[in-house]
Amino acid sequence: MWGLHLPKVHVHGRHCDCIHSRNPSAKGPDSKLWQVSLHDYSRMAPQATPETRPYWDGLKEGKLMIQRNKQTGKAYFPPRPFDPADPFAEVEWFQASGKGILLSYVISHRAPPGYEAPFSIAVVELEEGVKMMTNIIDCPQTPEALQLDMPLELAPTKVNDDITLPTWRPAKGA
């Protein structure tokens, strides 16, 4: 699972034939112990509902689509057909910037099947003010590398034809 930088949308799994191996001992020559895609997410892939379909469709194209109140402009999450702050207001979908900061995290030392421990389970606070749980990829999974308030950027991970997950990574040039 340790390897080179790869295109950010890449499916790792049992049948994956990518250039690096899931075996940590088979590191590539340029390995800097940076994890690219941490997990085989296929077993845990969620399914969209009608209320969340635009969110998951957006991610398939690498876009983070969320919703906001048309009057106040304030974003909310997770998606639903109304703004919980004002359920009678008009709402709209929009593309979020894909920028945020690391709000909090743990580093789990236990992994469900298909996942590689230790790994971070994190919450990113988006520039738009909403929070989402995620995994931080392309980054050592250590307290030293994971500093609160560090800038992050969206780096989606494709799981299947329907689901691309909103994974995040340290912002480039940060």
Added chain:
Amino acid sequence: MVSPEGVFPEYSQLGLHAEAARRAMQDAGIGPKDIDGVACAGASPTETAFYLGITPTYVDGPSVGGCSFMLHVRHAVAAIESGLATTVLITHGESGKSGIGRGGFPGGRQSLNAQFEAWTGPMGPPTMFTIPVMRYLKTYNVSLEQLAMVAVVQREYAARNPNARMKDPMTVEDVLNARMIAYPFTLPMCCLVTDGSGALILTASDRAKDFPTKPVYILGTGESVETPLVSQMEDFTSSRAFRVAGPTAFREAGIKHDDVDHLMIYDAFAHLPLYGLEDLGFVGKGEAGAFISDGNTRPGGKLPLNTNGGGLSYTHSGMYGMYALQESVRQMRGTAPAQVAGAKISVAHGVGGMFAASGTVIMSNEKPS
């Protein structure tokens, strides 16, 4: 029903409910025919009532996590006052370690949890309930040593409790050097995994005086919920559900913080007593770590907290709230292993889910006027 071995391999989950109920009825000197209210979580009240031969006129069963029993108590008080029932049985039973007849939790790939949290790979509460704490520590400059002290102090109480699962003394270094579960939480900062059960019987105070054992009076209760998704808490340094449930109970009881002699704060993980002390208003924001480290909650301190040893050292079958309530009852009856001398008012504060829900119950051994 708790044992130091932490397992009851001979009981199913429903059997644990029933055995706890049987012992509670024995303690109260009554039988199933005297009970007309049933509430439980972890089993359906229908199967519990049928199993125990009870014909209830009041059935309650909110299952909002480990604090469900705080809510059951609150609702039972209202039910009794309003005449829905005269005598309510509340049961808990959980084959949390042995897993015998244990029901599953709901969920599916389209649930909010599946879509917005579960894919990140958490392995249950140790990797979910703990998510907000790094932000709390940074915001208030609380150290890992202070977080570890929560576990250290509770172990001091557990050492006095014959039914506690973990009794060996522990230092801050022991806690911080223990096996890492989910950074920054090591094993002793996470609750135990045990079997266990417990039951309470509530009735009107004029009826309670006929019972053979000393009654404990409910002064006030509170409850609330916030979110099923820990990532969507309004504030990672504070629980909104705590901030609603706690003050509601204090208002209803008509007491001040200085009146409280004994406190239970559901401690599935070491940060919960910190959040509880602050959100219930016992200390200011960010002050709970120092408050515990300075010895205020340890045996002989001014605010004894989690005196059974807590979920960290006494027992934790999965929904710990029942044990917190029972410890408050024991303290008020004067029968706790680590008895707080002269204690007259106890607060039992519970959490459900991962900061999803909360219930608070305030008790006294003196009948309110």
